[in-house]
Amino acid sequence: MPPRDVVIIGAGAAGLMCAIEAGKRGRSVTLIEHAKAPGEKIRISGGGRCNFTNMHATPENFLSQNRHFAKSALKRYTQWDFIDWVNRHGIAWHEKTLGQLFCDHSAKDIIAALLSDLRKAGGELRLSTSVTGVERKGEGFAVTLSDGSTLDTASLVIASGGKSIPKMGATGFGYEVARQFGLGLVETRPGLVPLTFDPDTLTRFKPLAGVAVDGAACHGKTRFEEAMLFTHRGLSGPAILQISSYWREGEEIRLHIRPDLDFFALLRAARQHNGRQAIQTALAEHIPKRLAQMLVEEAGLAGNLADQSDKKLQAFTDRLAAWPLTPTGSEGYRTAEVTLGGVDTASLDSRTLQARTAPGLFFIGEVVDVTGWLGGYNFQWAWSSGWCAGQVA
Structure with missing residues (x-):
């Protein structure tokens, strides 16, 4: 040639x-x-x-x-x-x-x-x-x-x-x-890839498979606000794919659920309007019902809104703004975009x-x-x- x-x-x-x-x-x-x-x-x-x-x-x-x-x-x-x-x-x-x-x-x-x-x-x-x-x-x-x-x-x-x-x-x-x-x-x-979790975490997440919510994924000072998706393997969605490029095995990420909302103010207002309402019911007006139920259960909150003090509501909503999770890995090159x-x-x-x-x-x-x-x-x-x-x- x-x-x-x-x-x-x-x-x-x-x-x-x-x-x-x-x-x-x-x-x-x-x-x-x-x-x-x-x-x-x-x-x-x-x-x-x-x-x-x-x-x-x-x-x-x-x-x-x-x-x-x-x-x-x-x-x-x-x-x-x-x-x-x-x-x-x-x-x-x-x-x-x-x-x-x-x-x-x-x-x-x-x-x-x-x-x-x-x-x-x-x-x-x-x-x-x-x-x-x-x-x-x-x-x-x-x-x-x-x-x-x-x-x-x-x-x-x-x-x-x-x-x-x-x-x-x-x-x-x-x-x-x-x-x-x-x-x-x-x-x-692998970069821009879904993150996976240990069996115990996946058992907790099992009811959430297919649930999507707007949120922010954070790692150190890096933060991405877009949709997040719970899967049968862990977490995906644009915000998770973005943060995956910064995450390393063994490190923690934090999720901020609906950063556009002031959940403390919303739940206080709901308590004043209808204190007999279950907290997960009030929360489900703003995020998917299955996610609201799991978050309330994990926080150990019992009773209705009227049973929750400002201190308890503040601690709960603070967790919604910085929910700590530690992935065990990613889905690897099989699904990585880059x-x-x-x-x-x-x-x-x-x-x-x-x-x-x-x-x-x-x-x-x-x-x-x-x-x-x-x-x-x-x-x-x-x-x-x-x-x-x-x-x-």
Whole structure:
């Protein structure tokens, strides 16, 4: 095969963006994807409508050992740049909540537009093709493919993602390449993932399976206010997925049930209006009945509202604002939306995403130790990092 200017491994959001940008510069580009179709995470995201970016994306919405690393890429290719791209392709979209932007019709619209741009840029896409080996060859690289052929390339871009959702083919390939070329790695773990609990806690939670409530999940000084969902394994929902990226095994989280309400004032008023009412009945006017009953039982409150002193009501409502729970684990990479950790940013140039000690080798997207919040932030990192590498690869 003739040598290529750029070979990109991984046809997800970051890889497709990088291939388009490199191709627009006149570079010969081959994009390698082991799956049968490109952009599979794009296709399934946002319930099939792709939460493609967030209007509020800033470096503060990302986790990394170096919290400054993402600034350059996010500044050079912003959410507004990608929104312009979406508009130019005539893809209708809407804001759902908290700045999260979704396609009106289908995530497939994003994939189709990316593939159209790839064709216009002259990029080659090879599907159902795995990489079995990568070696340094002169100033470039030799990439061995699953069909036994070898591609020589001046620039090699690793956009293979992390370990999340292995049933879609996720592997640690990118980390192996980084290790092979002497780059540092930050410990990887599942992120944006439901949390699980010990059998005793799950027994207590069993009546709550399927119950959802608005609330806040807190870990240290970090706090996310969104919906929470009790499951037969533990806790899920947006607020829990967000806090999971900050939580470590053995640590405590705190739940604040309905932070928009002053439960102490509400229960005092209910006591004055109808003191013979059961406390869980008054509480169930504001939160799901099963949750109200369990919270009252766990607090050991007996009798009606009239039997509860201000001191008891205050202690109870204080617990609603800081309910301590200690998860025993998470559902793991099987359901995690992203992988935390990855290629150490100290090994990469923040402007180009090129390896400092291996010229011509780039790492972009989820494989890098940059992980966004839930709500389109990880796609924005993919677009931004892919765009930056595409300017120089």
